[in-house]
Amino acid sequence: AGASVELRLKDRSRYKIDGNTRTETNSTNMNPLGFNLEFLAGYGFIMVYGRAALTPLLKKSHAPECYPVALGLGIRI
Numbered sequence: 001a002g003a004s005v006e007l008r009l010k011d012r013s014r015y016k017i018d019g020n021t022r023t024e025t026n027s028t029n030m031n032p033l034g035f036n037l038e039f040l041a042g043y044g045f046i047m048v049y050g051r052a053a054l055t056p057l058l059k060k061s062h063a064p065e066c067y068p069v070a071l072g073l074g075i076r077i
Contacts, residue, residue: 001039004051008032029062031055047074 009031014021015061040047049072056065 001037002036004036006036008034008057026056029059030057031059034068042074042076045076048072049074049075 008030009032011028033055036051036058037054038049038051040049042048049068049070051068053067053069053071055067057068058066059072
């Protein structure tokens with residue numbers, strides 16, 4: 001278990017309508033720096049991973065408050 005820092009650079013929003021990709025914006029008001037809590041646990045050949053953001057993904061003054069969370073399962077070969 002521990003902490004991590006991430007740089008959130010070059011964000012943009014995209015969507016598809018009828019198979020055509022469109023770029024909505026090149027600035028989604030993303031916080032450029034993120035702080036996270038992470039954990040890794042394993043037993044034998046199975047590993048579990050988790051990460052939760054402590055800082056919001058987007059700037060609170062321009063967007064809803066949201067925090068990224070990631071969970072994963074790994075197999076060691």
